[in-house]
Amino acid sequence: MKALLREDRAAVVIGDTAADAEAAKANRLPFILAAYGYGRGLPSELEAASFAAGNAGEVEVQLNRIELFCKLSGCLQGKRVVGISGVDTSGKTEFTQAYSKFLTAVGVKNQVLHLDDFHNPSAVRGMGGNPVDAYYQNAFDYDKLIREVLAPLREEGRRDKTVTCLDLDTDEYRNRVTCRVEEGTVLLIQGVLLFRPPVLSFLNGTIFLDIPFHEVLRRARIRDVPKYGKAFLQRYREKYIPVQECYLREYRPKEQCDVLIDNRDYDAPLIMRS
Numbered sequence: 001m002k003a004l005l006r007e008d009r010a011a012v013v014i015g016d017t018a019a020d021a022e023a024a025k026a027n028r029l030p031f032i033l034a035a036y037g038y039g040r041g042l043p044s045e046l047e048a049a050s051f052a053a054g055n056a057g058e059v060e061v062q063l064n065r066i067e068l069f070c071k072l073s074g075c076l077q078g079k080r081v082v083g084i085s086g087v088d089t090s091g092k093t094e095f096t097q098a099y100s101k102f103l104t105a106v107g108v109k110n111q112v113l114h115l116d117d118f119h120n121p122s123a124v125r126g127m128g129g130n131p132v133d134a135y136y137q138n139a140f141d142y143d144k145l146i147r148e149v150l151a152p153l154r155e156e157g158r159r160d161k162t163v164t165c166l167d168l169d170t171d172e173y174r175n176r177v178t179c180r181v182e183e184g185t186v187l188l189i190q191g192v193l194l195f196r197p198p199v200l201s202f203l204n205g206t207i208f209l210d211i212p213f214h215e216v217l218r219r220a221r222i223r224d225v226p227k228y229g230k231a232f233l234q235r236y237r238e239k240y241i242p243v244q245e246c247y248l249r250e251y252r253p254k255e256q257c258d259v260l261i262d263n264r265d266y267d268a269p270l271i272m273r274s
Helices: 018-026 044-048 056-075 092-105 131-138 142-156 213-223 232-251
Strands: 013-015 031-034 051-053 081-086 110-114 159-167 172-181 186-191 205-210 259-262 270-273
Touching (some): 013 018, 018 031, 081 092, 131 232
Parallel strands (some): 081 186
Antiparallel strands (some): 159 172
């Protein structure tokens, strides 16, 4: 496989055996696992690093996704702290996980952090006037994220720290989040209200995933209603969407980001501006 590669061309490996996956890893190439093939499966560490396809159509989906990540890495060349934002249900978590997997495949060390891990307790989130203003101003502990991770990383060039964060279900500080960023590691931070002061000045690369609010409600019906009930949609209409409208209006993340991606179709994200 090494002999077949050309330095001026991007490549991807598609296969169904451990040998295929090992060849991709050795050459720092993304690997698409043809899970419908005759191979006997992969060791867990190789499977975790692969883009799985359950049929031939999904191979094309994964190829399109990998091609986008190749372009994205070109746009963000040299960027070490990359923020990924978007409104609720825009696909931030799935997109960030897949991009992290791609970076690992091509030999780029990376670490993922979630702004959701830095929520304030419910008593703080409810402080102030109406629920929209309260959540908009107090939902996240940006100072903790900066103090524990971003400021030391900027000053020292590396950060190895385990932070005790809030468990949203119990409203107690019991979650342990480890940030291990070495020299050459790319830090990916994803969150819904991320591109605003004071965090914005610590990000040197920004990606915004764009979907309309009617799509937010459609996805919320699929994702959240089975868990929380139909009444939860009203919380989107009365609280979460108005909060994010304030965010879009005040900080204009779609206009200010380095890369704008249309993510209305999970399987076919499209770079709109870079």
